[in-house]
Amino acid sequence: MATVDHPQRLARSGIAADAASRGWAAALHEWTTTVDHKKIGIMYVLMSLVFLVIGGIEALLMRWQLFYPRAEVIGPNVFNQLFTMHGTTMVFFVGMPILIGIGNYMLPLMLGARDMAFPRLNAFGFWITLFGGLLVYLSFITGAAPEIGWFAYAPLTEHTFDRNAGTDFWALGLLISGIGTIGAAVNFIATILGMRAPGMTMRKIPFFAWTMLWTSFQMLLAIPPLTAALVMVLFDRQLGAHFFDVQNGGSAYLWQHLFWFFGHPEVYILILPVFGMVSEVIPVFSRKVLFGYEFMAAATMAIAFISLGVWAHHMFCVGMSRTLDLYFAAASLIVSIPTGIKFFNWLATIYGGRVSLQSPMLFCFGFLSMFLIGGLTGIMLAAAPFDFQLSDSYFVVGHFHWVLIGGTLFGTFAGIYYWYPKVTGRMLSERLAHWHFWLLYIGFILTFGPMHVSGILGMPRRIYTYDPSRDWEWWNQLTTIGALVQTPSYAIFVYNLIASLWKGKPAVDDPWDAWTLEWTTSSPPPSYNFETQPIVHSRRPLWDLKHPDDPDWQYE
Amino acid sequence: MTEPAAALPIPPEIAPERTLNAAQWGMASFLVSEVAFFSTLIVAYVTFLGRDVVGPLPAEALSLKLAFGTTLCLVASSIFIHFAEGALRRGNNASFKLLWAATIALGVAFLVGTAYEWHDLIFEKQLTISRNLFGTTYYTLVGFHGLHVTVGVIAMSIILLLAARGAITKEHETGVQLVSWYWHFVDVVWIVVFLVVYVGAKGGSV
Numbered sequence: 150m151a152t153v154d155h156p157q158r159l160a161r162s163g164i165a166a167d168a169a170s171r172g173w174a175a176a177l178h179e180w181t182t183t184v185d186h187k188k189i190g191i192m193y194v195l196m197s198l199v200f201l202v203i204g205g206i207e208a209l210l211m212r213w214q215l216f217y218p219r220a221e222v223i224g225p226n227v228f229n230q231l232f233t234m235h236g237t238t239m240v241f242f243v244g245m246p247i248l249i250g251i252g253n254y255m256l257p258l259m260l261g262a263r264d265m266a267f268p269r270l271n272a273f274g275f276w277i278t279l280f281g282g283l284l285v286y287l288s289f290i291t292g293a294a295p296e297i298g299w300f301a302y303a304p305l306t307e308h309t310f311d312r313n314a315g316t317d318f319w320a321l322g323l324l325i326s327g328i329g330t331i332g333a334a335v336n337f338i339a340t341i342l343g344m345r346a347p348g349m350t351m352r353k354i355p356f357f358a359w360t361m362l363w364t365s366f367q368m369l370l371a372i373p374p375l376t377a378a379l380v381m382v383l384f385d386r387q388l389g390a391h392f393f394d395v396q397n398g399g400s401a402y403l404w405q406h407l408f409w410f411f412g413h414p415e416v417y418i419l420i421l422p423v424f425g426m427v428s429e430v431i432p433v434f435s436r437k438v439l440f441g442y443e444f445m446a447a448a449t450m451a452i453a454f455i456s457l458g459v460w461a462h463h464m465f466c467v468g469m470s471r472t473l474d475l476y477f478a479a480a481s482l483i484v485s486i487p488t489g490i491k492f493f494n495w496l497a498t499i500y501g502g503r504v505s506l507q508s509p510m511l512f513c514f515g516f517l518s519m520f521l522i523g524g525l526t527g528i529m530l531a532a533a534p535f536d537f538q539l540s541d542s543y544f545v546v547g548h549f550h551w552v553l554i555g556g557t558l559f560g561t562f563a564g565i566y567y568w569y570p571k572v573t574g575r576m577l578s579e580r581l582a583h584w585h586f587w588l589l590y591i592g593f594i595l596t597f598g599p600m601h602v603s604g605i606l607g608m609p610r611r612i613y614t615y616d617p618s619r620d621w622e623w624w625n626q627l628t629t630i631g632a633l634v635q636t637p638s639y640a641i642f643v644y645n646l647i648a649s650l651w652k653g654k655p656a657v658d659d660p661w662d663a664w665t666l667e668w669t670t671s672s673p674p675p676s677y678n679f680e681t682q683p684i685v686h687s688r689r690p691l692w693d694l695k696h697p698d699d700p701d702w703q704y705e
Numbered sequence: 706m707t708e709p710a711a712a713l714p715i716p717p718e719i720a721p722e723r724t725l726n727a728a729q730w731g732m733a734s735f736l737v738s739e740v741a742f743f744s745t746l747i748v749a750y751v752t753f754l755g756r757d758v759v760g761p762l763p764a765e766a767l768s769l770k771l772a773f774g775t776t777l778c779l780v781a782s783s784i785f786i787h788f789a790e791g792a793l794r795r796g797n798n799a800s801f802k803l804l805w806a807a808t809i810a811l812g813v814a815f816l817v818g819t820a821y822e823w824h825d826l827i828f829e830k831q832l833t834i835s836r837n838l839f840g841t842t843y844y845t846l847v848g849f850h851g852l853h854v855t856v857g858v859i860a861m862s863i864i865l866l867l868a869a870r871g872a873i874t875k876e877h878e879t880g881v882q883l884v885s886w887y888w889h890f891v892d893v894v895w896i897v898v899f900l901v902v903y904v905g906a907k908g909g910s911v
Binding site: 266267270331334335336338339340342343344347348350365366368369370371372373374376377378380381384388389390391392397398399400403407684686693697698700702703 | 713714716717719721722724725726727728729730731734735737738739741742744745746749752753756757758834835837838840841842845849
């Protein structure tokens with residue numbers, strides 16, 4: 150049995166100490182050749198944070214261009230490149246890798262395993278994802294980044310209309326990183342289903358593992374169609390094939406179907422792990438068990454399945470038949486039911502609890518309040534007639550940023566603040582965390598709130614400038630100011646991450662008085678995770694250890 | 706007055722779980738992603754059927770007889786690999802090697818058949834990937850399947866080489882089993898391709 154307090158504390162080998170003690174060259178060699186799930190997880194998160202900064206700079210440049218009507222800051226071509234790269238970066242090289250990274254680090258620890266099922270596949274997945282990202286960015290040195298939008302609608306991507314190599318870099322980069330993502334999904338499923346500690350039945354796994362399992366399932370079914378579609382684009386461009394070549398009978402419509410068959414589940418791939426993280430944080434900081442574990446698990450599965458059948462709600466304006474419009478509108482609205490179940494279960498977990506507003510919980514509240522609004526605008530857009538009016542307007546841009554930042558990003562920050570002490574052995578500064586939270590919260594509302602209004606006023610997405618007579622400038626200026634308010638919050642976050650490595654208060658093994666297995670090892674965990682194989686009897690194994698007189702398994 | 710300390714509750718015994726092991730889950734989920742990939746290519750093939758503006762069309766270009774022969778090779782190889790796996794499990798290494806080599810030979814025969822077919826299609830019937838939509842979707846679908854067969858043949862050849870050096874024994878059962886799952890999958894995909902592309906070309910009025 151694992152003990153709560155380790156009698157023989159293992160040598161602390163934080164990242165900083167690692168590098169300092171053995172020299173940078175040795176550390177670099179170790180990190181580039183590692184197959185340890187913890188180091189790979191950290192590298193995934195660091196990669197995502199670097200790409201987050203790059204994607205953020207791209208967003209700021211676009212907002213600068215849109216501050217005044219008829220501004221000439223960067224011009225139309227660069228603007229096109231920026232929104233393409235911003236979307237691509239944020240979805241493929243920030244969103245997915247940061248969630249995969251946290252999953253990589255945490256899952257074996259939470260399941261009581263020594264490593265992921267396939268450590269070398271894990272390392273391969275990280276490096277190929279990174280190189281995919283670098284390949285997409287290499288297009289800049291050819292003098293032409295892709296100018297096709299993150300969804301790369303055909304026939305704009307055909308050789309006839311787009312002769313610069315940026316699109317090829319884009320397709321190849323996504324193809325390669327997609328293979329890495331499938332590798333990660335295979336690894337997660339094998340680890341969760343095949344490597345749990347003795348006694349940890351599927352009804353007892355930490356909730357984060359449930360969501361990672363279904364996210365991986367979605368990756369398995371959603372990413373290969375994108376891979377196939379990217380191959381088709383490349384064949385069209387390089388070999389003269391005709392998949393999307395409308396002059397020779399090809400179909401632009403097929404691209405939209407294939408892309409959104411990936412693209413819609415993708416947003417659930419980006420939100421399900423976050424549901425898992427907040428489901429770990431909220432109970433601990435409310436001092437209550439997660440309300441309705443079984444319902445939450447079933448709702449996760451329902452979301453994973455239903456969301457595979459709703460992709461064409463991105464295509465109402467393409468001119469599908471009325472029958473298809475009705476089906477896809479209804480199916481999209483149905484997703485709100487399991488999501489609502491989850492939402493009320495989180496509220497029920499908080500209700501009556503002793504809530505402490507430390508930084509992880511603060512970000513959970515940010516997540517709850519903002520994701521709710523993003524979900525509601527999503528329901529609005531799922532209604533086909535409403536979508537006819539606002540499709541491809543800034544309302545849509547506001548909606549999905551509200552979900553992806555208000556949902557994914559706030560939840561991810563909650564996870565990072567929650568697990569940072571475990572990973573580094575140091576606490577983050579609460580004061581800086583609060584600055585981070587409030588600047589981000591206010592800046593976020595100021596950035597993406599006005600987008601809904603400019604959308605309703607008729608501003609289309611992806612335009613590089615607009616005429617003053619349209620009366621959009623006030624709303625655009627508010628948006629840009631919001632982006633400027635957000636910017637320092639990210640700087641504070643990064644500063645906090647780095648400075649706390651050296652100056653942070655040393656963390657004990659279980660600083661939040663939590664209940665899952667990762668908190669039974671030392672902080673940071675040793676390379677083999679657990680000295681002895683933990684044995685699990687309930688959903689809160691650490692509660693059982695702390696309260697041998699009143700263990701959970703009596704009631705489950 | 707003090708109550709006597711109650712005995713601590715004793716946790717129940719843990720029953721061992723019987724499911725697939727991690728490696729088997731890994732291969733199973735990888736194959737699920739492959740199903741999604743090939744389904745997409747088949748959807749593209751079917752979408753464009755009958756929308757060509759120039760020939761040759763499937764009915765003119767494809768030889769059902771040749772495809773039937775290559776299909777037989779793959780179906781037979783699936784049977785051989787099944788028995789090869791059983792031989793290894795029983796510890797009969799000699800017949801494992803023999804059956805395994807037969808599987809590889811049938812896989813190679815399939816590839817040779819495909820190469821012959823493609824040579825005919827390209828040089829006799831002037832069907833290339835850029836010729837028309839049929840060529841585009843046909844070469845992509847059949848080509849990716851052929852790539853998977855090639856990967857399978859290479860993986861099986863590595864195992865055969867190791868087995869010849871005595872390095873594959875009963876304890877490598879899981880690895881051999883996973884390769885055989887992959888091979889069965891490749892065969893099932895081919896049967897679907899055969900029905901949709903070859904039988905469909907002769908049966909439907911395309």
